Amino acid sequence: MKDNNLNYQPTLMGKTARTIIPVLQKFLPRNIFKFVYDALYNSYKNLLRWSYFFRYIFYLLSGSKKQRLKVKLTLKLLPYTMGGRKALENAFDVTALVESNNIEGALVECGVAEGGTAAMLSLANKALNGKKRVKWFFDSYEGLPEPTKDDYEMGKTGHFIRPLPKGACLGTIEQVRKLMFNKLELPESEVNLVKGWFQDTVPITKSKIGQIAILRLDGDWYESTKIPLENLYNQISGGGYVIIDDYLTCFGSRKAVDEFINNHKIKTTLNLDGRGGVWFEKPL
Ligand SMILES: C[S@@+](CC[C@H](N)C(=O)[O-])C[C@H]1O[C@@H](n2cnc3c(N)ncnc32)[C@H](O)[C@@H]1O
Numbered sequence: 153m154k155d156n157n158l159n160y161q162p163t164l165m166g167k168t169a170r171t172i173i174p175v176l177q178k179f180l181p182r183n184i185f186k187f188v189y190d191a192l193y194n195s196y197k198n199l200l201r202w203s204y205f206f207r208y209i210f211y212l213l214s215g216s217k218k219q220r221l222k223v224k225l226t227l228k229l230l231p232y233t234m235g236g237r238k239a240l241e242n243a244f245d246v247t248a249l250v251e252s253n254n255i256e257g258a259l260v261e262c263g264v265a266e267g268g269t270a271a272m273l274s275l276a277n278k279a280l281n282g283k284k285r286v287k288w289f290f291d292s293y294e295g296l297p298e299p300t301k302d303d304y305e306m307g308k309t310g311h312f313i314r315p316l317p318k319g320a321c322l323g324t325i326e327q328v329r330k331l332m333f334n335k336l337e338l339p340e341s342e343v344n345l346v347k348g349w350f351q352d353t354v355p356i357t358k359s360k361i362g363q364i365a366i367l368r369l370d371g372d373w374y375e376s377t378k379i380p381l382e383n384l385y386n387q388i389s390g391g392g393y394v395i396i397d398d399y400l401t402c403f404g405s406r407k408a409v410d411e412f413i414n415n416h417k418i419k420t421t422l423n424l425d426g427r428g429g430v431w432f433e434k435p436l
Pocket of ligand 1: 349
């Protein structure tokens with residue numbers, strides 16, 4: 153799997169940020185750097201949202217019903233995701249595939265943060281009048297754990313603009329509850345928010361989940377990818393999908409996926425999501 157020719161291609165914006173941010177980090181005091189970084193990141197997210205608005209208008213005027221639905225939900229959920237528009241659109245597309253192929257099972261995400269991509273799985277299922285599916289959303293709701301030795305290649309954990317220390321990428325369970333149940337009004341009986349480290353929660357919850365249609369992995373690190381794969385892959389329906397948000401960007405995530413596919417001799421194709429993630433079908 154190592155030489156599968158899937159390589160990270162940063163965008164122009166990514167390249168620029170990768171040049172500027174380390175310089176700021178080197179020369180600014182820590183708290184000022186954090187303030188500047190947060191301000192830049194928030195402005196970037198607002199810019200993305202505005203630029204997406206034009207795409208939204210374009211598809212409202214010319215797109216198919218499904219394209220209109222996709223851009224409408226993406227625009228709505230952009231403020232709640234770290235993955236950006238391509239992660240949201242990919243979550244919509246993969247959900248549309250399991251609905252049109254009539255694949256049985258739950259929607260599962262390991263690595264929820266503020267809930268954006270988990271909400272997209274749920275809303276796409278609802279808006280496409282799909283099967284009634286239970287959702288299982290796992291997270292520490294305390295941010296990332298420390299990376300382990302399997303996450304490093306030549307002293308780096310991936311193609312990041314800034315380091316990701318323990319506690320980074322934080323979304324709280326209160327934020328996710330507010331989004332899922334107050335803003336989006338998803339039925340609480342269908343959405344399970346499981347709080348804790350995957351190492352502790354996934355093995356003891358898997359028997360309750362049953363069949364899975366989509367397993368979305370967004371935990372960044374080696375162990376955070378390996379544990380859900382080892383515990384939940386068997387429960388995915390044939391023709392169901394695995395999405396790995398960080399395959400090209402996090403060395404450990406890629407290593408866990410490559411090892412798993414090789415060890416289990418899974419014959420499948422990794423499809424790019426257009427930014428750094430991949431998705432693949434579980435063979436029938
Ligand atoms: C990049 S964020 C997820 C982004 C999210 N899907 C979105 O739409 O913005 C990664 C998340 O994985 C969680 N995480 C990573 N490893 C974990 C582990 N071993 N156990 C529990 N949560 C973990 C972190 O708490 C963090 O919220």
